[in-house]
Amino acid sequence: MSRRVTIILPVVLVLTGYTLMGVLTKIWAAVFIVILYAVRGFTLPVFTHYINQQVASDRRATVLSIRVLGTRLLFCILGPLAGWISDSYSLQHAIIITGIILSVLGCLSFAALVQAKNKIKQN
DSSP states (O other): OOHHHHHHHHHHHHHHHHHHHHHSOHHHHHHHHHHHHHHHHHHHHHHHHHHHHHSOHHHHHHHHHHHHHHHHHHHHHHHHHHHHHHHHTOHHHHHHHHHHHHHHHHHHHHHHHHHHHHHHHHO
């Protein structure tokens, strides 16, 4: 797969997975949980590989550590937020809103990558 597909596909699968997990029955939701874990298992080595290709070796460990820190901070924020939404509204609302938030962040990240790549091409 191309680099663009390997970056866009996880965003699409996360949006689809969380949305369908929030609206379908419990049995089908389990299928989407497996898909979301597969996306996570796919993106970790692929994105680490992309970072290793793009970042100089003297900065690579820092960039990889910041990526992991950012991911964990995101889930530290989203976990309590999803719990509050689940308590206040419903689990389905919490799942769908979490999927939307992750998808928006994924799209913003992709847009930032495209913009950075275009700046590099101009220089």
